[in-house]
Amino acid sequence: MYKVKLLNEISSYGLDRFDENYEYNKDMENEDAILVRSASLHEYPLHPSLKAIARAGAGVNNIPIDKCSEEGIVVFNTPGANANxxxxxxxxxxxxxxxxxxxxxxxxxxxKGDKEVGSKAEKQKSQYxxxxxxxxxxxxxxxxxxxxxxxxxxxxxxxxxxxxxxxxxxxxxxxxxxxxxxxxxxxxxxxxxxxxxxxxxxxxxxxxxxxxxxxxxxxxxxxxxxxxxxxxxxxxxxxxxxxxxxxxxxxxxxxxxxxxxxxxxxxLPHLGASTPESEDNCAKMAVKEIREYLENGNITNSVNFPEVVQPRETTQRMCVINKNVPNILATISTVFASHNMNIENMVNKAKGEYAYTLIDTNEEITQEVIDHITLVEGIVNVRVIK
The missing domain is CATH 3.40.50.720 (NAD(P)-binding Rossmann-like Domain)
Known part of the structure; x- marks a missing residue:
């Protein structure tokens, strides 16, 4: 069961897209993901279980991006959802x-109260x-x-x-x-x-x-x-x-x-995205981003990590967030080989100081393999999806 914390009111148009594998509320603890609009997270304690934050909107000034990147927390926004x-x-x-x-x-x-306003308006309108x-x-x-x-x-x-x-x-x-x-x-x-x-x-x-x-x-x-x-x-x-x-x-x-x-x-009091249609669209996109990342490891519309989307074709998937430094992929491949494991697909992309890798295999990814890769210098975190 995935846990999602709501830090603002989020449109039901989006929340209804969570299935029975999700629970969400404002009081959630040990959350896997956060859905937020305007609430500030700069003083918010980032729990070790937190994997993703989705901002139902475009701007992310209310989110500590650098801190999230260091912790391997993917931050999403919803560009275009409020464009109209x-x-x-x-x-x-x-x-x-x-x-x-x-x-x-x-x-x-x-x-107000002037009964002659109609005639006065005809004379006054030239001022405008x-x-x-x-x-x-x-x-x-x-x-x-x-x-x-x-x-x-x-x-x-x-x-x-x-x-x-x-x-x-x-x-x-x-x-x-x-x-x-x-x-x-x-x-x-x-x-x-x-x-x-x-x-x-x-x-x-x-x-x-x-x-x-x-x-x-x-x-x-x-x-x-x-x-x-x-x-x-x-x-x-x-x-x-x-x-x-x-x-x-x-x-x-x-x-x-x-x-x-x-x-x-x-x-104006920041009314740009203040329409029900915009709030619905942002919530729908944010929920989709969270689900794709938690369930499949896919990343779209992240402000701190690269876009990586790979169809699921194997029984196990390893998601690795690491510093963008040399030899990480070679080291991961060596670990898999040393455990006699075959890599079916691997995709890696970098964005600034960080990189993201998806590794697909039909072999059982043991805790020993996870621990081995986690200890590699430059690795931020490792997650396995089965």
Whole structure:
């Protein structure tokens, strides 16, 4: 029986995909896996039985990735599961950044009790004039699942779309409209586009990359949409750019104290994936990832270990997580040979400092073999699935 701990409310659409071999609840102890959304695991004690953590969402800032890697705990996320929800909110914000809709709504709300509001509105509406987006230029920085959907929808809305992503995947390229213009550098986006939307992860390279130097290169009055991560933007530089009207509007899904009340800033309470459909999709994908790993050792959508998927064709499978150092595979093969065991299939892939190996055999994998391999220098952990 596999034990799964729930650290947040998880959609039943996903939980219903666990079969009779699983038990799950919020009070689970000695868990094999954790399902989480927003709860922080940075102070959470990682039990020796823990094998996997699945984040029902894309971002994993709430999970101690390095610590998990050291312990051989595979961390999954669910890229693309919430892409449509975020895309729709980005499109909504695109209109809000262009037309002064929020300002107009606030004016009407302030007229409560005034019976002449209708006639006053006809005179007041000229204060809330804003341009149409058709024919304008949109720069999409980051062409993953969300960025591609935003780019394609903007094309359908009649915008001229420029896309920038030096790490564009083949699947994303296949799914992107042929009318999206490739930007070879960020400067192309900055210099060309009336609107810019961010869809990149927060890394050492991207934190604060939207800063004074970037703003100075942009079109005057540019509208910036941030539905990726709050720390991509240097807030102090942004405030200065807003004050001199270099940036016309900033809409972000990440509330922060220093931007509250700043003119032409709209902050949302992280609503990007807050739809029932998105929560269902994320839960379904997260449960599938956990089951595939626990039952078959297969890894997809892991942020700390390589993708390794091998069909099960033998009675026993050994899963080995190790440091990405020389001679590990040779040593494992030698151990199998020394016990007169035949390896039917072996697949190995590396990702950064770590590697993952699946070894299939029809021989009985004894505890002696497991112990022998576990003691090899560079081995993080060994698991056998029967």
């Amino acid at each position: 929800a975020v895309k729709e909110l980005v499109l909504c914000s695109l209109f809000l950044s262009s037309r002064k809709i929020i300002e107009g709504i606030h004016w009407v709300q302030d007229q 004039v804003g341009p149409e987006i058709e024919g304008k230029k949109l720069g999409v920085i980051g062409l993953g699942a969300i960025g591609v959907k935003v780019a394609n929808s903007a094309i359908d809305l009649g915008m001229e779309v420029w896309g920038y992503d030096p790490f564009l995947s083949l699947s994303a390229a296949w799914g992107m409209s042929r009318y999206v213009k490739p930007a070879t550098t960020l400067d192309v986006i900055f210099k060309e586009c009336d609107y810019i939307t961010l869809h990149v992860p927060s890394t050492k390279e991207t934190k604060g990359f939207m800063n004074k130097e970037s703003f100075e290169k942009m079109v005057d009055g540019v509208c910036i949409l941030n539905f990726a991560r709050g720390d991509l933007v240097n807030n102090q530089d942004l405030i200065e750019a807003l004050t001199c009207n270099k940036v016309g509007k900033y809409i972000s899904d990440f509330a922060c104290a220093e931007l509250i009340g700043v003119e032409n800033v709209v902050l």
